[in-house]
Amino acid sequence: MSQIGNNGKILLTSECFPYILKSTKPKGCAFMKKKEGKIVPIGAVQGMVYDAAAEMDVNVIGLKIREARKKKSLSIAGFTERLNAFGCDVSVGAAGKWELGYSVPNAYQLVAICLALDIEDQIPFFMKNYTPALNSEGERKVQEYRADLIASGKYRPAPRRTAIRFIDMPVSNLAVSAGTGNFLDDGNFEMVSFPEDKVPDGADFGIRVSGDSMEPVYHDGQIVWVQECEQVGISQVGVFIYDGEGYLKIYSEQEPEDSVADDFTDSYGTVHPQPVLESYNQKYEPRPIRPGTVFQVVGRVL
Numbered sequence: 001m002s003q004i005g006n007n008g009k010i011l012l013t014s015e016c017f018p019y020i021l022k023s024t025k026p027k028g029c030a031f032m033k034k035k036e037g038k039i040v041p042i043g044a045v046q047g048m049v050y051d052a053a054a055e056m057d058v059n060v061i062g063l064k065i066r067e068a069r070k071k072k073s074l075s076i077a078g079f080t081e082r083l084n085a086f087g088c089d090v091s092v093g094a095a096g097k098w099e100l101g102y103s104v105p106n107a108y109q110l111v112a113i114c115l116a117l118d119i120e121d122q123i124p125f126f127m128k129n130y131t132p133a134l135n136s137e138g139e140r141k142v143q144e145y146r147a148d149l150i151a152s153g154k155y156r157p158a159p160r161r162t163a164i165r166f167i168d169m170p171v172s173n174l175a176v177s178a179g180t181g182n183f184l185d186d187g188n189f190e191m192v193s194f195p196e197d198k199v200p201d202g203a204d205f206g207i208r209v210s211g212d213s214m215e216p217v218y219h220d221g222q223i224v225w226v227q228e229c230e231q232v233g234i235s236q237v238g239v240f241i242y243d244g245e246g247y248l249k250i251y252s253e254q255e256p257e258d259s260v261a262d263d264f265t266d267s268y269g270t271v272h273p274q275p276v277l278e279s280y281n282q283k284y285e286p287r288p289i290r291p292g293t294v295f296q297v298v299g300r301v302l
Contacts, residue, residue, distance in 0.1 A: 059101030066099040068117040079116065088112035165196040171206040171223065200302040202227045207239065207248070213279045214248060224248065226299040239298040240277060242289060248301065249277035254288065263291030 055061070069079050076092050076099075083090050088109050097103045105113060113119070121132065134142065149155050170189035189205060203225035209218045214237075218224060232238040232251045240247045253273035256264040264272045275289040289295045 056104070061104055062099045062101045065095075065105075065113060065117075068113075068119055069099075072117055074117075082116035083109075083112050086112040086115050088116075166193045167196045167199055168193050169199055169203065169206055169225075171208070200225050203302055204228045204299065209248065213281050213284050215281045217280050218248070225302045227302055228299040229297065231297055232300045237301040239301065241294065241296040241298060242277065242287075243293040243295075246298070247277055247287075249279060249287070251297075252276040252278050252286070257288065260291050 069076070072079075074082070076095050080090050080092055080095050083095070090109065094103070098105055132139070168191045171192045172188060173190050192206070204227055206223045206225050209222045209224060210220055212220065217237075226239050234252055236251055238249065238251050240249060240251075252275075254276050256271060256274040260274065261271060264274055266272065275295060277287040277289070279286075
């Protein structure tokens with residue numbers, strides 16, 4: 001595995017309700033009236049008839065939204081702020097149109113409305129003939145009991161199982177003593193599987209950190225992900241080859257020291273900055289790049 005030592009060197013170590021004829025099935029199921037050819041749904045659970053067209057005509061959903069909002073002592077503006085918290089970006093004017101019956105919320109907005117206004121009965125609440133099974137005192141007791149059950153921790157639903165996708169990524173295994181001129185050769189990497197969400201976009205390979213020169217940001221044993229590139233910006237962390245050795249450092253620049261200023265001055269007399277490799281750990285001194293040595297940017301750390 002590639003590792004980075006104390007001095008910064010790289011040590012490569014529907015359910016559907018049935019629709020049937022009225023003449024053949026009892027109540028409690030949806031049926032079709034033969035004469036009108038119209039499907040009339042009957043709630044199998046609540047035992048109530050629902051007529052969407054009739055309820056739309058009298059703006060039941062809009063009035064129910066207003067009722068629930070006022071019960072929470074919310075202005076329309078306050079209501080829309082709560083909706084925004086659930087990813088429902090609705091203007092005050094649009095929410096007002098719901099209450100006035102000029103428009104209706106879509107299915108996703110209706111879910112957000114239920115969450116924003118603490119409507120637990122959800123669909124039945126928005127029916128004209130809805131009557132809660134409990135009065136306010138009964139609802140309060142149910143909430144207390146529910147809170148006790150949740151607090152006990154005994155009745156939590158089983159966590160959802162999410163399939164973890166893995167991706168094979170190259171991790172450097174070249175020891176620094178073997179020479180860094182072959183740092184990126186294919187033969188110096190091993191393929192290791194990682195959860196896909198643990199590998200940042202753009203990563204080309206990984207290197208293990210060894211030592212404390214980049215503490216407290218990068219820790220001993222940690223794998224850092226590197227994107228190959230030819231240059232990095234000031235204050236960016238990168239992997240570098242300097243004078244035949246590998247380093248994980250912060251890239252910086254300084255005005256050239258007097259003793260080497262001529263080496264950083266071009267034929268036009270322009271003085272170019274001197275690259276410097278720095279550590280997060282302040283006990284390690286900055287390392288200016290000396291002229292006449294080989295300095296290469298391998299890539300930036302993501």
